[in-house]
Amino acid sequence: MSAGERVRARTDQIADLDDGWREAMHAVPRHLFIPDRAWCHPDDAPGYVIDRAADPGGWMKAVYSDAAIITQTDDGATVGKGDYTSSCSRPSLVAAGLGLLNPFEGDEVLEIGTGTGWTAGLLAHRLGDENVTSVEIDRAVFDRAAENLNRSGHVPRLILGDGARGCPEGAPYDQVHVTCGVDEVPYAWVEQTRPGGTIVLPWMPRWEGGHLAKLTVAGDGTAVGRFHAGVVYMMLRSQRWSPPEMEGAYRDSATYLDPRRVARSSVGADIAVSAMLPDVSGAYADQDDGEFHLSVWSDDSDAQVHYSPDYKRVAVLQRGPRDLWDELEAAYLRWIAWGAPDRARFGMTVSPDAQYVWLDTPDNPVKGPNAAPSR
Missing domain, CATH: 3.30.160.690 (Bacterial toxin RNase RnlA/LsoA, N repeated domain)
Structure with missing residues (x-):
């Protein structure tokens, strides 16, 4: 099967992918953004090394599977096994996030976390290079993404910097697309989005997994929206955490x-x-x-x-x-x-001073474990 056939076979299997994003995935193929040697991390099976020189067919099959491809561990300090610190996300997760953006023609998008550059390339293909700004904190990842994007024929604006501060020089943006997990949503992203614009992000709280959220910026300086699909992403570097050392008797x-x-x-x-x-x-x-x-x-x-x-x-x-x-x-x-409400009934509001989760409507915040919702 040729690379083009694999692209079409994979994108045709992604549910709820609109024609605009499907065409972008055909035009900006994933294999252009994957290094010759990397680590394939399927969702439901053990990970394994992929090596284009040793097994080109296996490499291509992995690239066009619905699996994350890990491209960096331990911030580049090690090769192979270690903590995952950069990747090309699963195509189905990429499609889910991009699908929530639902952009208009000419929209300007700020992407947080360039990674391999694939999603920046998809955004640039759909909206135009001049309308996409992507921020990456890691110099080595940034340089490889630039090379990958050049190979794909796209040159969006790439910024080397801390995604937590966004990119105020290009604000306001119509949409913000986030490719790393956050527990606390940086308010800079809200400030840099037009009223009525959207922020799509993986909310990764400390307890149990992550949730794709779509927030819309209101005219009062807040952003409000609901949770959608489950996701797992690497954390924004300034929000990483690790278990503390504990002492004392139980x-x-x-x-x-x-x-x-x-x-x-x-x-x-x-x-x-x-x-x-x-x-x-x-x-x-x-x-x-x-x-x-x-x-x-x-x-x-x-x-x-x-x-x-x-x-x-x-x-x-x-x-x-x-x-x-x-x-x-x-x-x-x-x-x-409360009646065991499911994910679809919860949402989040982000303001200049706070962030909170609500049940059913923004005026019903979820409080501590011994307090009921406000109504």
Whole structure:
């Protein structure tokens, strides 16, 4: 199968992709933006090395699969295995984000995170090179993206700098397209968007996964919108975080709430917990014989929760000034009391002073785990 045939085969499989973006993906093929040697990271299988020189057919097949291609680890300090720090995102996720933009002809777009340059090329093809500004913080990634874009025949405006500050020199923009995860939305992006313009971003809170959000900028200096598909993106560099080192003795307790339900019941629950406990993170794993372990932590406290099918009660260990499992349990049960709303009912508002998640309408903010919504 030729490269052109693979492009068409892949784009034809992407649901809800409008004709404009489909044509852009045909005209700006992904393989022009992938290095000869990289790491393929499928969503549902182990990752593996792709090498164009050693296996050109396998390389091309991976490039036109619906998988992320990792192009940098550890900010370039290592080669191969390590923390993923730059990639070409899965085509279906790229399509989901671009589809939410829904641009008008002549719209000016600010992209945060150039990466390989592929999405900048897609934007430039649809809107014109002169209407696309893309910001990248990493010099090596920036240089490779420029080369990739030149090879594709597109020359959007590329800026080497911190995407958290946007690019005020070209503001205001009609749309902002973000290709890295953020927990806190930089207000600079709102300031640099025209009233009525949109910001599409991956909201990546500390608790459980990410959510694609589309915010519209209002005339009062706020941006408001809802959450859409689930996503996983690398974090904006200034918002990276890692688990803290903990010390001290644990306090023993127990619960009847199955931690598997808290961790896996619904993405609506994930959003509610993230809104009520924004500084709390978690990780979990299935263990032998049906057992399940959940770890929960904040900057100063942590909890270990262990479920076993042999016991009615679930063992809980907590330490630090906060009882994090108790807080998490209260937040989850509060979501249940609301009727277990799903992701589509939640949204976000960003203002000059704050950011908050709401349920159903912006005047109904999600509060702490022991408080109901405002109505």
